[in-house]
Structure formats: structure tokens, C-alpha cells
Amino acid sequence: MAKEGREARETLDVVKALRVDPNFKYEVMESPGGETLKVCFQCGTCTSSCPVARFTHSYRPRHLIRMAQLGLRNPVLSSDTLWLCAACFTCTDRCPQGVEVSSVLRVLRNLAVSKGFIPEAYKRMVETILSTGYAYRIPKIRFTKREALGLPPLPKGSVENLSKISKIMGFSEEE
Numbered sequence: 794m795a796k797e798g799r800e801a802r803e804t805l806d807v808v809k810a811l812r813v814d815p816n817f818k819y820e821v822m823e824s825p826g827g828e829t830l831k832v833c834f835q836c837g838t839c840t841s842s843c844p845v846a847r848f849t850h851s852y853r854p855r856h857l858i859r860m861a862q863l864g865l866r867n868p869v870l871s872s873d874t875l876w877l878c879a880a881c882f883t884c885t886d887r888c889p890q891g892v893e894v895s896s897v898l899r900v901l902r903n904l905a906v907s908k909g910f911i912p913e914a915y916k917r918m919v920e921t922i923l924s925t926g927y928a929y930r931i932p933k934i935r936f937t938k939r940e941a942l943g944l945p946p947l948p949k950g951s952v953e954n955l956s957k958i959s960k961i962m963g964f965s966e967e968e
């Protein structure tokens with residue numbers, strides 16, 4: 794009995810340390826695309842079908858789904874692996890429970906952004922898009938070469954419109 798009591802206390806300590814939030818799953822399920830989170834029964838089909846998981850042991854969509862179900866808000870939202878999903882929807886197509894895995898992961902990324910958990914690489918990409926209208930900085934030589942070859946200039950991105958979108962999405966507040 795004493796052993797059981799100690800184990801229960803240890804489990805409680807782990808739960809406290811991980812700051813389990815039982816409401817987290819409802820928050821995910823209330824967001825468009827996150828509705829099916831609860832029906833995952835952890836069969837692992839998503840992970841075994843995932844082309845990204847094939848190349849890295851650190852990426853396991855099934856784990857992310859489970860963490861979200863368990864209410865591990867901060868560990869899941871701060872996880873860098875959340876951003877490895879290529880949004881190919883293979884997992885969604887193959888899930889026997891009809892879990893919209895890819896969409897649930899998108900919801901988790903959106904929640905991560907709203908809490909300021911954005912990997913540096915994505916922050917830099919957003920900065921580049923907002924300042925140039927392109928996803929990466931195009932070297933000047935590229936423009937010079939296009940001109941020399943008689944190619945038309947590259948279309949310009951609308952930095953003003955992007956700035957408006959960024960404000961609406963809350964990106965600007967994260968800077």
C-alpha cells in the first residue's frame with residue numbers, strides 16, 4: 794500500500810512538473826481542423842505512413858497527437874518537431890479512425906504561433922517575406938543576369954498587403 798501511495802505521489806509530481814492542462818484538448822478540438830483529436834486510438838498508422846518520420850526518429854506524429862490528448866500544452870507547442878510536418882496528408886488519408894492528423898498538426902502550429910513558439914528559421918523567413926515580398930532574399934546577380942538575358946523582371950510582391958495580413962495574423966506582435 795505504501796508503495797502504491799509513493800507511486801501515486803510520484804505520478805502526481807510528474808504531472809505537476811509537466812503542467813498537464815486537461816482543457817488543452819478541448820481548445821484544439823474547438824479550432825477548425827482540430828475536431829477529431831479525441832478519437833485517435835494510437836495505432837501508429839500515421840507515423841508508419843509518414844514520409845518525414847522515415848528520415849528522422851525525432852518526428853512522430855502519433856506522439857504529438859498523444860501529447861495533445863494528454864494536455865501537455867507547453868511540451869507540444871514548444872516542440873520543434875511540430876514544424877517538420879510536410880502537410881502531405883498521407884496520415885489523414887490512412888488513419889483508420891478518421892483523424893484529420895495533418896489538420897490537427899496545423900492547429901497545434903497555429904496555437905504555437907499564438908503563444909510565441911516559432912522556430913528561428915520561420916521567423917527569419919517571415920521577416921524576409923514582409924520586407925521583400927519573397928520567401929528568400931534573391932541575390933542582386935539574379936536580377937542582373939535576367940536583364941542581361943532579356944528576361945522580364947520578376948513580379949513584385951505586395952509588401953503593403955503582406956504587412957496587413959501579418960498584422961491580422963498576429964505575426965507583427967511576435968517581433
Ligand code: SF4
Nearest residue numbers: 833834836837839888
Ligand atoms: S493513424 Fe489515426 S488513430 Fe492511428 S495513431 Fe495516427 S491519428 Fe491515431
Ligand code: SF4
Nearest residue numbers: 843878879881882884
Ligand atoms: S501530413 Fe505531416 S504528419 Fe502527416 S504524413 Fe505528411 S508529413 Fe507526416
